[in-house]
Structure formats: structure tokens, C-alpha cells
Amino acid sequence: MFSNILVPTDGSPASDAAIAAAMQFARRFNAHIYGLFVAPEMQYPIYLDTTPPVYLSQEEYQSSMRTTGNTYLNEMQKAAQKLDLEFSGEVVISDKTALTIVDAAERQHCDLIFIGSHGKGGEQDHLLGSVTSKVLSASSLPVLVYRATKPLDHNP
Numbered sequence: 001m002f003s004n005i006l007v008p009t010d011g012s013p014a015s016d017a018a019i020a021a022a023m024q025f026a027r028r029f030n031a032h033i034y035g036l037f038v039a040p041e042m043q044y045p046i047y048l049d050t051t052p053p054v055y056l057s058q059e060e061y062q063s064s065m066r067t068t069g070n071t072y073l074n075e076m077q078k079a080a081q082k083l084d085l086e087f088s089g090e091v092v093i094s095d096k097t098a099l100t101i102v103d104a105a106e107r108q109h110c111d112l113i114f115i116g117s118h119g120k121g122g123e124q125d126h127l128l129g130s131v132t133s134k135v136l137s138a139s140s141l142p143v144l145v146y147r148a149t150k151p152l153d154h155n156p
Contacts, residue, residue, distance in 0.1 A: 002029045002112045006105040008036045008131075009072045017148040018116030019076055025114060025144070027083045034108050035076040035089030037069030038097045066091045098134030105141055113139060117147040 007022040009015045026033050042061040056064065069091030080087035088108075094100040105113050115132050136143050 002026070002031050004032045004034060004108065004110045005112045005114050006034045006036060006101065006108065006110040007076070007114050008038065008101050009076065010037070011068070011072045012116075014116045014148055018114065018146040019079065021146045022114040023079050023083055023085065026080075026085055030085070031112075032086040032088070033076065033080050034104070034110055035073045035087065036101060036104050037072050037089070037091045038100045039065035039069055039091065039093045040097075041093055041095045062093055065093055097131050098138055101131070101135050102138045102141075105139070110141065113141055113143045115143060115145055117145050 005022060005026050007019055009019060023033065025031075039062075042056070042058055073089040073091065076089060077087045090104070092100050092104065101113065101115070104110075113135060115135055117129060117132055132145055136145070
């Protein structure tokens with residue numbers, strides 16, 4: 001039924017719970033997992049006329065975000081390998097997280113987006129997180145929203 005599943009991550013406990021559930025779900029179909037980490041673009045404070053020397057350069061920031069994203073994707077890859085699932089993934093830098101998720105799913109010919117109900121924003125919004133809501137609105141692909149059944153530890 002599903003052969004290629006996109007699973008986004010932001011490194012949060014809620015995202016980790018969704019990844020674990022996505023892996024078990026993918027195992028039922030022997031589906032390929034496509035992991036995605038979307039990092040926000042670098043934002044300088046708009047109230048400053050000049051950039052203070054303590055700020056990272058654009059290149060340093062992007063390198064740092066790619067390292068962070070690859071760390072999360074490496075953990076996903078290890079989990080996929082334990083279940084004998086194929087895995088690939090990428091890090092993208094964009095301020096349009098939801099649209100980037102949908103675009104990546106379409107570009108990678110995914111037939112499902114498996115996403116957590118909440119990410120780093122937490123569960124302040126008791127319905128859905130803002131990225132998840134936007135993915136649901138923007139995607140023409142099926143979207144499975146995973147909600148953890150117990151409170152998550154926010155201090156891993």
C-alpha cells in the first residue's frame with residue numbers, strides 16, 4: 001500500500017516518538033523511509049545597523065544546521081537499519097517548513113507523509129502544531145498525523 005514514506009524531524013521528543021511509530025508502520029509495508037530535517041534560514045536582528053562580530057556567518061550557520069540535521073538523520077538511519085528498512089534523507093534550509101516538507105515528498109515520489117502532531121513548538125496548541133496543520137492544508141498526498149499517547153520528556 002505504501003512504498004515510500006516521508007518522515008520529517010526537528011529533533012524534539014515528540015518528533016522522536018513519531019519517528020519510532022513511523023518505522024514500525026513502514027515495517028508493515030517494507031516501505032522506504034525518507035527522512036527530512038528543515039532548518040530555518042539565518043535571521044539577523046533587524047534592529048541592528050551592523051552585524052556584531054559574535055554572530056555566525058551565513059556559511060557557519062548553514063554548516064551548523066546541516067551538522068545538526070545530519071545527526072538527527074543518522075539516528076533515523078540507524079533505526080531503519082535495525083528494522084531492515086531502506087533509508088535516505090536530506091537537510092534543507094528554508095523558512096517555509098511545511099511547504100518544504102510537501103515539496104520534498106512530491107520530489108521524492110513519496111506516497112505518504114508521516115508527521116508528529118507537535119514538534120519543538122510543544123503542545124501549547126492542543127489541536128495540532130502549526131507546521132503539521134500547514135502540511136495537512138498544503139499536501140495532496142495522504143498525511144498520517146501521529147500523536148504520542150503519553151506525556152513526553154522535554155529534557156532528553
